[in-house]
Structure formats: structure tokens, C-alpha cells
Amino acid sequence: MKTTWRLLPLLALSAPGSAQDPALHALEVGSFFQGGSQYADIWGDGSTVYLGHFGQSVIDILDLSNPANPSLVASYSLSGANASSSAQDVKSGDGLLFISSESGGIDGVEIVDVRTPSSPTLLTRIDAEPGPYEFIHNTSYDNGWLYLCDSSNPSIAIIDLRTFDPDAAPATLTSWAYELTGVGGSFVHDITVANGRLWVSAWDSTQVFDISNLGSQAPVFMGQSLGLSAHAVWATDDGKFVVSTEERGGGAIRLYRVTDDGSSVRFVQRDSFASPRSGTGSTFSSHNPVMVADRIYVSNYSAGVAVLQIDRTSETFEVVASYDTTTLSPGGFAGCWGVYPKLGENAVVVSDIENGLHVLDMRALDLTTPGGRPTRVSPETPYSLEVSVTELGLTRDDLAVTLHARIDGGAFTPIAMVPVGGDFFRADLPAVPCAARIDYYYTADDSLGETFSKPAAAPAETYSTWATSGLTTILYDDFESDLGWTVTNTSVSTGAWVRVDPVETAAQPGEGAPGGAGPFCYVTAQGSLGGSVGAADLDGGPTRLTSPALDFSDGDGLISYSRWLFNDDVDTDDITVEISNNNGASWTTVETVQAEAGGWIQNRFRVSDFVSPTAQVLVRFSASDQPNNSVTEAALDEFRAELFGCPVVTLASVVERNGSGTNPLCFTSSTVPVLGSLWSAQVDASVRSGADGTWIIAFSQPLNGLQTPYGELLVAFPSLGGAPLFSTSISSSGGLDTHTVSIPADPAFAGFAGYAQGIVSGAGLTLCNALDLVLGF
Ligand SMILES: [Ca+2]
Ligand SMILES: [Ca+2]
Ligand SMILES: [Ca+2]
Ligand SMILES: [Ca+2]
Known part of the structure; x- marks a missing residue:
């Protein structure tokens, strides 16, 4: 049976028993076969x-x-x-x-x-x-x-x-x-x-x-x-x-x-890329690659042909097209030989x-991000992204290039991208609050309406970025020295985690992950120079590598690492990455890695997507060859735990204060002192007969308990330790007087505290209550 992606509904009806994968961005247009x-x-x-x-x-x-x-x-x-x-x-x-x-x-x-x-x-x-x-x-x-x-x-x-x-x-x-x-x-x-x-x-x-x-x-x-x-x-x-x-x-x-x-x-x-992960058309092996630019066309015996595109930003590759040439089940030299x-x-x-x-x-349309992809974006600020859409034999629809973004796991919102010259299109990621996560992907349509995505598996796979004005390192470990990781083993005969400058084998890396200054990393048992591939691999497990405590008590943040898994027979052997926020009493799975044949892959995640941040966060990496029947090697390097830098937002506030309670409540405000605004407050002159003026005086310190002939003084004059901030006065006719004060627009005043007291004058004074002010947003 031959089928194509354009006939997917038919395939779904007739697929039982077939061992042929559905095609991805591929259509068979011709064939040649002579029997015998x-x-x-x-x-x-x-x-x-x-x-x-x-x-x-x-x-x-x-x-x-x-x-x-x-x-x-x-x-x-x-x-x-x-x-x-x-x-x-x-x-x-x-x-x-x-x-x-x-x-x-x-x-x-x-x-x-x-x-x-x-x-x-x-x-x-x-x-x-x-x-x-x-x-x-x-x-x-x-x-x-x-x-x-x-x-x-x-x-x-x-x-x-x-x-x-x-x-x-x-x-x-x-x-x-x-x-x-x-x-x-x-x-x-x-x-x-x-x-x-x-x-x-x-x-x-x-x-x-x-x-x-x-x-x-x-x-x-x-x-x-x-x-x-x-x-x-x-x-x-x-x-x-x-x-x-x-x-x-x-x-x-x-x-x-x-x-x-x-x-x-x-x-x-x-x-x-181990082709069995492609689905029904699994195979015993890959075979012959041919590259055109950054696209790798590779034959995979009974899984047919796949096209993998190199992503130069992450130095990884992904399947962007495939076509299964055979209904044969996996089992040796059968199916697709070459391409x-x-x-x-x-x-x-x-x-x-x-x-x-x-x-x-x-x-195809070839979507790439040569300008890179941001690890973080500034909070409350749109971020401009570009994608390149190259025509590989198809005609691009310039009105149908789209950025899709979602915030903290919500629904994806499509954002039209505009052409900015050459093959490039641009759109802004939305402005989001600090510590938010944005997932995004790109799509582009050709003139016939076929849609191509990046990542190719979007929206099942997306790119992520996080809003923060900075990242503060809690722990960076390139494993050049011992920073307190622990290893615990269950049923491990060889291959326990060990921190070494690794000796290369066909399954184990010969050096740590890119980015670090030195060669050390954790591997599952050191190899020996010239030793066989299975001599010092993992047998049994899991072997568990647990981080020292990571203090996220100051808030949310990111954890990243580079990991390596090689498993020659592509069985269920894995690395399981877990996180705990209670010092290891319970664990939540971050990712399970399987079906890799080596390669340093970086993963990054936000702590709060798995556990609430606490002072007792641990991360552990568990590797297994269980049952022990595979050449299995795991490695870990470039571990980083970082706190988001989210500025504390101080809200403006007004709190009434009246000491021992003897003063009349004649000083009120229905607004708060927001930076850059006019703050207004009322002093009620009716509390004193013969009033001819109302006042507000404000100092940098409060005062409690000093009784005067006019009432209780609630703010500290300079002689009592305070500094003068402002004062206002209004000639009064005996009613409710509204005073206004201009609050500076300078964000440096956020959190600044002032202590104000209302006064009514006229043949003497009456002291009102105080209002304690905090300037802010
Ligand atoms: Ca290292
Ligand atoms: Ca090893
Ligand atoms: Ca093994
Ligand atoms: Ca195994």
C-alpha cells in the first residue's frame, strides 16, 4: 500500500496491519520496479x-x-x-x-x-x-x-x-x-x-x-x-x-x-536519531545519508527515508519530512537502501x-532562526523575533507566516509576521510579567496551503523563553571540582555515576559538554583507553546522581543542564530527571530521556512548572540499563540553577494612625501616593470652632505618645529625630479642605515612607490623626 500525508484519513481507515509510516511532507510521484x-x-x-x-x-x-x-x-x-x-x-x-x-x-x-x-x-x-x-x-x-x-x-x-x-x-x-x-x-x-x-x-x-x-x-x-x-x-x-x-x-x-x-x-x-522512534515503520538500523545544505536525507531500511534538518542554534537536528517505502516489518536488510x-x-x-x-x-519551506532564540526576555516588554522562510521548490505565501505564542501554558495566540526583507519575517512576542514562561513556534504556508512548522513537531514541541530582568546564579557546576553531589545505586554491577575527565568510547563522550572551561563531567563509569565499548558501561541500575540543596526561597527560577544518553539497542533504558522541593521526601519527573545514541543535549526548565520553589530543592538524574542487556552510557555536565531577577513592585499605600486615640479623626485621604501623581488629602476644619486654616506637615519619622496642649503629636520634628518632607496650608472657611501634593515620578522613590499629620488652626491648634504614607506604583 502506498499512501501520503494528503491521504491520511484513508490511511486511518485502512491502516490496521500495515507497518508503513504515514508520510510527512512527501508525496510519491513516480516509481520503477522490474520483478526478479x-x-x-x-x-x-x-x-x-x-x-x-x-x-x-x-x-x-x-x-x-x-x-x-x-x-x-x-x-x-x-x-x-x-x-x-x-x-x-x-x-x-x-x-x-x-x-x-x-x-x-x-x-x-x-x-x-x-x-x-x-x-x-x-x-x-x-x-x-x-x-x-x-x-x-x-x-x-x-x-x-x-x-x-x-x-x-x-x-x-x-x-x-x-x-x-x-x-x-x-x-x-x-x-x-x-x-x-x-x-x-x-x-x-x-x-x-x-x-x-x-x-x-x-x-x-x-x-x-x-x-x-x-x-x-x-x-x-x-x-x-x-x-x-x-x-x-x-x-x-x-x-x-x-x-x-x-x-x-x-x-x-x-x-x-x-x-x-x-x-x-x-x-x-x-x-x-534512532529511527525506531519514528513510529510503526521502525527499523533495525539507519543506512546512507546524503546532505543538501543543512538537510540530511537518510535511508533507514524498513522505516523508509527521513529528512533531518540541522538547527544551528541548538546544534541539534529534527525530522522535517519522511516517507516509508515499505510495508515490511523491522528485521534486517530490508526496505530503503539509499536516497x-x-x-x-x-x-x-x-x-x-x-x-x-x-x-x-x-x-518544502525551510524555516530557520539564524538570529538565534532568546533564553530570556525583559518583563513587560515586547520582544522582536525573526524567522527565515526559504523556498525549496515551493512558493511561500508572504501573508501566511505566523508566530504562535502562549503564556504560562495558556492557549496559543497566532501573531502575523511581517516581511522585513530577504527571506525574513518579524513579529513581537507579547509583553509578559516577570517570571512568566512564553512557549512559541512558527508556521509558514506555501501558496497551495500546506503548512510547515518550526519546530517541525509543533505544537507538540515548542521553544520557550522566560521573562526576567536578570538571572542570579544559585549553583553553576561544570563538575571540575566536587560541589557536593551524591551517588546512590540500586542493583548496579558496573556503571555507577563518577566525576571524571572521561575517556572516549563509542558510547561515552570523550569530553564534557560544550560551554564549560574544563573537561570533567559525570559519566556512568570511566572507560579505559582502547577498552571495548561494553567494558565500562552501565549494567543494571538505577544509578542516581543527586544535587546539593538549591535555595529557591527567594522565588522562582530556571534549572538547566546538558545530558547524554547512549543505548545501543534502543530499548527502554533511560535517564529520568526529577526535582524535589522537600529535600528528597518526594519527587516530580521533569523529563525521561530514551532512544538516544549519544550527543550533548541541553534542557532548561522553570522550577515552578514542576514544584513550588523552596529552600530545599534537589534535582536528581537516574540512569538504568534494566534489564542489563544493552550498551548504555549516561553523562551529565553544565548544571545551572538560577533565580529570576524580578524587581519587587512596591504599591503606594496610606494607613491611618492615631496614637492613643485622643485626637479627633479629621485627616483623611481617598487616594494613595502613586509616583508621578497628585496625592490629595482632606483636613476637616469643622472640628475647631473659629478655624481659619488647615495644614499638613510631613516628616521622615513617626512619633507616638507625646501629648501637647493641642493634642497628641504623631510625627517627629527634627528635634525629635525626623527630617521635614513637606507641608501644605490652606486658609480655611471652616469646612473640609482638600490639599494636594505632587509625588515625584522617579522610581527611586518607590518604597519611600513619609508620616503626615493634619492640623486645624484658629486661635490655637487642634492636632488631627496621622496618615502613614508609602510612595509606590
Ligand atoms: Ca564540565
Ligand atoms: Ca562508561
Ligand atoms: Ca550494559
Ligand atoms: Ca537495557
């Missing part, structure tokens, strides 16, 4: 597709001028020494087709002239035998250089084809310009070229060599990261991000950020072992 064959790798050039056969020495050459109707123009069969090989991997360039012919015994590469695709002609056989190149499983061709990797030896051969003339080609080639040996400890499975670097999947590691001066200088090793069945590798054009697929039970695709100083390359793993997206988003070609070529329309 199994298919393998796929490549393309212009409007030509090369489709390899698995277990046969045949390459189908198809014309894709009409993506809806791929037509077979030729089938090229290897002959002679390669006639019984498996022509399963294929690359092309400069009118040449490079066919790897891996089989048991006679192997090599054929260079085929495909300048006229309908009449492929053998030019040259690269005879890789005898010699170190027993099995050529893959090639890579770049700028006249052909790279061969040997899937039975840790070696790479590089052949100079810069002057190769298809009109005067040699029948055989038996020498190479460069030979790399000892590339990893087992064999080399795949190679790609980007940014002057050769990226190598050496099965036990992903390695990189400098090939920027290949004309005059042999490749130079620059760095590596350990892997577990590292199968295929691809780098972004700028060489800043690299993905590696691992072909094994639970095989995943890993994302690395790499730093390249020209002489060495350092890998930091930032994310991973080639470089013929255009409207004709992404995908090979499926059992059912051949699928042509997919994967045109």
Missing part, C-alpha cells in the same frame, strides 16, 4: 538516475525528465572478471560512472562512459587485486580524484583521474596516487569529500583527513571520533557539522559539530531493496 531483482544504491546526475542491483552485476540507468514516469534507458552489466560481483554501490561525475563490484574473490571498480546515458560503455577496470583492496564497497569522486575504500582492510586508495580522457582511456588501472593504511582497526566502509576534507567511516571510528593540497601533498590525518559500526558519513559544505550513520541493531545517525583549526579537527557529538536528493526537491529518488525506485516530491 533486489535493489541497492542510488545516484544521479542531471535527469539521469543510476540504480544498483543487490547481488547482481547490473546497474539500471533511468531517464527522469518526467519525474512521474521514470523510464529505463539502459541496463549496464558488468562483465569479465566482475561478472559475478554485486554492483551495489555507484557514484558518478564528469560523464563517468564508477561501479563498486564487491564480491567474494574478484573485485574492483569499473569506470563507465555515460556521456550518452542510453549507451553506457566500459572504459576502464580498476584492478584492485591482488593487493590491499580486496573488497571495494564504495567510492567517492571529487574534482578528478577517485577514492576507494576497502571493506575488508583498514585502507583507502586515491586515484588521480584529473587527466583521465574517456576518449583515450586505459583498459585497466592498477596503481594509485596515495594509499592510506591503518585507517581504524577493522575496515573502511564509506568516504565522502567536503570542504577540502576526506570524511571516512572506518567502522570503529569516523575519521577526517586534510586533502586540500592533494596535487602535491598526501592526505594528512586530522582527527577522529569513535563509532559503533560507523557506516557512512557526510559533512556540511562548510565542514562545521558532520553526520555518521551506524549500521547495526538499533543503528542511529549521529550529529557532530566539528572544529577545524587547519591542522586538527575535533568532534563534539550534539544529537542522534539521492540532488536532482531537486521535486524529484528525490529513493531505492528500496524489494520494490525498486520511488520518486518523491519533497519540496
Whole structure:
């Protein structure tokens, strides 16, 4: 059964028993299948597709001028020494087709002239035998250089084809310009070229060599990261991000950020994607990636093809499109073998072992936030956000780019974004009170009404920011020293949390999370140099790592950390993150992390979203391999607990005070002294016969209990310790006199206290009650 996202209701009616995932932003527009064959790798050039056969020495050459109707123009069969090989991997360039012919015994590469695709002609056989190149499983061709990797030896051969003339080609080639040996400890499975670097999947590691001066200088090793069945590798054009697929039970695709100083390359793993999390079309492994800009098209056997987009802000990736090519259930080498997206988003070609070529329309709108995303925004202030919406074959509707925001978990409000030039659109997040949380996401429609979101899984996933005028650190721990964390273990045979400068294994990071100054972090048992991946992983559990007490008695705040989970068989092993506000008497779950193949991922949350802030907040991290049947590694670094900086808002107030109660109540106010306002108060002259004036006097100190001939004095004259603040007077005719006082607009006066007393004069004085004032908002 084939279906698409546009037919989702039909799928829902007919889905029982199907093992095919619903499609996401993908529509099958064409296909090609001839019975009696199994298919393998796929490549393309212009409007030509090369489709390899698995277990046969045949390459189908198809014309894709009409993506809806791929037509077979030729089938090229290897002959002679390669006639019984498996022509399963294929690359092309400069009118040449490079066919790897891996089989048991006679192997090599054929260079085929495909300048006229309908009449492929053998030019040259690269005879890789005898010699170190027993099995050529893959090639890579770049700028006249052909790279061969040997899937039975840790070696790479590089052949100079810069002057190769298809009109005067040699029948055989038996020498190479460069030979790399000892590339990893087992064999080399795949190679790609980007940014002057050769990226190598050496099965036990992903390695990189400098090939920027290949004309005059042999490749130079620059760095590596350990892997577990590292199968295929691809780098972004700028060489800043690299993905590696691992072909094994639970095989995943890993994302690395790499730093390249020209002489060495350092890998930091930032994310991973294990395709079983995609749903019904789960698979035993990822397979082959191909990148276009920051989009990774990756085949995943029985889960079909997925497109992951790198988010450079968080250095993570997410699934933005997918198409399941098979109804087969998980179970080994079945389903989607390869994908080639470089013929255009409207004709992404995908090979499926059992059912051949699928042509997919994967045109899209590409939403990114190159300006970043704020951790915090100022309270009571709108915050301007920008999103970039790039057209990948579709036409953007400029009137349908929307920011969706909600405050403290309420309903999402759509806010229209306005174009501000280029592909950018802008809108303001709403002004919110201090300590509020804003969740938000973006959507953009194409001209036909299909909606694309960022994050892609919105609104189930959103971005968050918090309103605060500052953050005060309660605890920052990069684990370079012991700041009082405790470890407790239940049924742990190996793999208890330990704070170390970690030794890299294929499952455990070799250094702490990005951001810290030093290398230390917590891991589940230290690895040993050269040790096996399972020698010092977690067995049993949980092992629990609990923070020291975090004092949130001054209010709400944020907790953030970077965590790592590797679980080779993608079972229920996890890290559970919990928070307590009663010193550990009870716990509330913050997140449960599963199905990761490593990567430093940062999480940040607001304390009050889980518990009321107190002086006894604890956070704990529990990791398990339970039952003990997996290579499981957890790690923790860059822990931070921070208080919101919310200014105390002082409200203006007036409180009546009358000492011993002997004075008449003749001084009142119905307003409060708000900064920047006119405060008004009334003095009632009728309490004294013959009154001719009313007064208000105000000092910085109150006074109680001093009786005078005029009544009880309730404010402190300077001789009694107070400072004069203001006084007013009105000539009275004996009624109720209204006095007004201008209150400064300066916020520095917020909280300022004054003590005022009313007085009626006329042949003597009558002291009224006092009013105690606090200036404020
Ligand atoms: Ca650290
Ligand atoms: Ca370990
Ligand atoms: Ca284990
Ligand atoms: Ca397990």
C-alpha cells in the first residue's frame, strides 16, 4: 500500500496491519520496479538516475525528465572478471560512472562512459587485486580524484583521474596516487569529500583527513571520533557539522559539530536519531545519508527515508519530512537502501531493496532562526523575533507566516509576521510579567496551503523563553571540582555515576559538554583507553546522581543542564530527571530521556512548572540499563540553577494612625501616593470652632505618645529625630479642605515612607490623626 500525508484519513481507515509510516511532507510521484531483482544504491546526475542491483552485476540507468514516469534507458552489466560481483554501490561525475563490484574473490571498480546515458560503455577496470583492496564497497569522486575504500582492510586508495580522457582511456588501472593504511582497526566502509576534507567511516571510528593540497601533498590525518559500526558519513559544505550513520541493531545517525583549526579537527557529538522512534515503520538500523545544505536525507531500511534538518542554534537536528517505502516489518536488510536528493526537491529518488525506485516530491519551506532564540526576555516588554522562510521548490505565501505564542501554558495566540526583507519575517512576542514562561513556534504556508512548522513537531514541541530582568546564579557546576553531589545505586554491577575527565568510547563522550572551561563531567563509569565499548558501561541500575540543596526561597527560577544518553539497542533504558522541593521526601519527573545514541543535549526548565520553589530543592538524574542487556552510557555536565531577577513592585499605600486615640479623626485621604501623581488629602476644619486654616506637615519619622496642649503629636520634628518632607496650608472657611501634593515620578522613590499629620488652626491648634504614607506604583 502506498499512501501520503494528503491521504491520511484513508490511511486511518485502512491502516490496521500495515507497518508503513504515514508520510510527512512527501508525496510519491513516480516509481520503477522490474520483478526478479533486489535493489541497492542510488545516484544521479542531471535527469539521469543510476540504480544498483543487490547481488547482481547490473546497474539500471533511468531517464527522469518526467519525474512521474521514470523510464529505463539502459541496463549496464558488468562483465569479465566482475561478472559475478554485486554492483551495489555507484557514484558518478564528469560523464563517468564508477561501479563498486564487491564480491567474494574478484573485485574492483569499473569506470563507465555515460556521456550518452542510453549507451553506457566500459572504459576502464580498476584492478584492485591482488593487493590491499580486496573488497571495494564504495567510492567517492571529487574534482578528478577517485577514492576507494576497502571493506575488508583498514585502507583507502586515491586515484588521480584529473587527466583521465574517456576518449583515450586505459583498459585497466592498477596503481594509485596515495594509499592510506591503518585507517581504524577493522575496515573502511564509506568516504565522502567536503570542504577540502576526506570524511571516512572506518567502522570503529569516523575519521577526517586534510586533502586540500592533494596535487602535491598526501592526505594528512586530522582527527577522529569513535563509532559503533560507523557506516557512512557526510559533512556540511562548510565542514562545521558532520553526520555518521551506524549500521547495526538499533543503528542511529549521529550529529557532530566539528572544529577545524587547519591542522586538527575535533568532534563534539550534539544529537542522534534512532529511527525506531519514528513510529510503526521502525527499523533495525539507519543506512546512507546524503546532505543538501543543512538537510540530511537518510535511508533507514524498513522505516523508509527521513529528512533531518540541522538547527544551528541548538546544534541539534529534527525530522522535517519522511516517507516509508515499505510495508515490511523491522528485521534486517530490508526496505530503503539509499536516497539521492540532488536532482531537486521535486524529484528525490529513493531505492528500496524489494520494490525498486520511488520518486518523491519533497519540496518544502525551510524555516530557520539564524538570529538565534532568546533564553530570556525583559518583563513587560515586547520582544522582536525573526524567522527565515526559504523556498525549496515551493512558493511561500508572504501573508501566511505566523508566530504562535502562549503564556504560562495558556492557549496559543497566532501573531502575523511581517516581511522585513530577504527571506525574513518579524513579529513581537507579547509583553509578559516577570517570571512568566512564553512557549512559541512558527508556521509558514506555501501558496497551495500546506503548512510547515518550526519546530517541525509543533505544537507538540515548542521553544520557550522566560521573562526576567536578570538571572542570579544559585549553583553553576561544570563538575571540575566536587560541589557536593551524591551517588546512590540500586542493583548496579558496573556503571555507577563518577566525576571524571572521561575517556572516549563509542558510547561515552570523550569530553564534557560544550560551554564549560574544563573537561570533567559525570559519566556512568570511566572507560579505559582502547577498552571495548561494553567494558565500562552501565549494567543494571538505577544509578542516581543527586544535587546539593538549591535555595529557591527567594522565588522562582530556571534549572538547566546538558545530558547524554547512549543505548545501543534502543530499548527502554533511560535517564529520568526529577526535582524535589522537600529535600528528597518526594519527587516530580521533569523529563525521561530514551532512544538516544549519544550527543550533548541541553534542557532548561522553570522550577515552578514542576514544584513550588523552596529552600530545599534537589534535582536528581537516574540512569538504568534494566534489564542489563544493552550498551548504555549516561553523562551529565553544565548544571545551572538560577533565580529570576524580578524587581519587587512596591504599591503606594496610606494607613491611618492615631496614637492613643485622643485626637479627633479629621485627616483623611481617598487616594494613595502613586509616583508621578497628585496625592490629595482632606483636613476637616469643622472640628475647631473659629478655624481659619488647615495644614499638613510631613516628616521622615513617626512619633507616638507625646501629648501637647493641642493634642497628641504623631510625627517627629527634627528635634525629635525626623527630617521635614513637606507641608501644605490652606486658609480655611471652616469646612473640609482638600490639599494636594505632587509625588515625584522617579522610581527611586518607590518604597519611600513619609508620616503626615493634619492640623486645624484658629486661635490655637487642634492636632488631627496621622496618615502613614508609602510612595509606590
Ligand atoms: Ca564540565
Ligand atoms: Ca562508561
Ligand atoms: Ca550494559
Ligand atoms: Ca537495557
